[in-house]
Amino acid sequence: MACCEVMAGRKASLNSKELHMSEAYKYYLKFWGTRGSLPVNSPAHRKYGGNSACVEIRRDRQSIIFDAGSGLHLLGEELMAELACEEINRASSKNREAMRDIDIFISHFHTDHICGLPFFAPLFDPHFTIRLHYITDDKRTQKTDKLKSILENYMSSPFNPIGLAGFKANYSFCPHKADETIKLGAFSIIGHPIPHPNGCHAYRISDGRYDIVYATDTEHIRGKLNENLIHFIKNSNLLIYDSTYDDTHFARYIGFGHSTWQEGIRLCQAANIEKLAIFHHSPQATDDALDKIAAKARKLWAGAFVAADFQLVKLADER
Helix, strand or coil: CCCEEECCCCCCCCCCCCCCCCCCCCEEEEEEECECCCCCCCHHHCCCCCCECEEEEEECCEEEEECCCCHHHHHHHHHHHHHHHHHHHCCCCCCCCCCCEEEEECCCCCHHHCCCHHHCHHHHCCCCEEEEEEECCCHHHHHHCHHHHHHHHHCCCCCCCCCHHHCCCEEEEEEECCCCEEEECCEEEEEEEECCCCCEEEEEEECCCCEEEEECCCCCECCECCHHHHHHHCCCCEEEEECCECHHHHHHHCCCCCCEHHHHHHHHHHHCCCEEEEECECCCCCHHHHHHHHHHHHHHCCCEEECCCCCEEEECCCC
């Protein structure tokens, strides 16, 4: 099994004149938003951040994004800064070309997972081609673009002043069936249904060396592991898992559609997973609370860590 290296600490760099934090790594995963339900900002939410779900996998100039929560806004700003750098250096580096194709995979349509789209700068720039992927088994919605309809409503009056007509990028909606293999360059991506109100899908992305699973917004049954999910995540390098709650308090939240960090560890142990990213933090979870979860999780299973906004996971690129 290939090894992925989790980088400690967090750092944001959006200044196009500076070497941004990821430039030294050609292949990495970056957490842009790790909260669930609601973005938060307070002195007690600094260390782990407060942006809602958004995770990017970058390999050279290819960017694959999972979910479009509020973290997508800062990712968009970084992409625009990179584009500006490329324009400045174009005369002296004619062979360099900005990454302008972006693929975004939406797990489901609750607002904390799509609220970043109206604020994603590349959507307003004609230099970008952006594909919005989602999973549906409804043949009717495959023809009528379910995500397009949802965004049209979300971005219409009185909720937003600018509709889809404001997007200047070359964007498209890409519906897929559950468990269909989606090929994007060196990557294969599969979406798989997981239990959540109104439906949700986990994604497994593989390049033949690394397998990473993004499985957020899912509820487990106490005392019973989800065997379908175990089969889907088996032998992956990294599981990014909905850890909104704690086993101790889970009973009061049954039906809310979320899981616990302890269940994430149980799944990893059952499925031979290398590392667990504790993810989709409750808005109520302060830095102190998440520090305590991190310490407890490491004692229970050494492969667990609490994901933070702007944290990197290095992926060795051996081609």
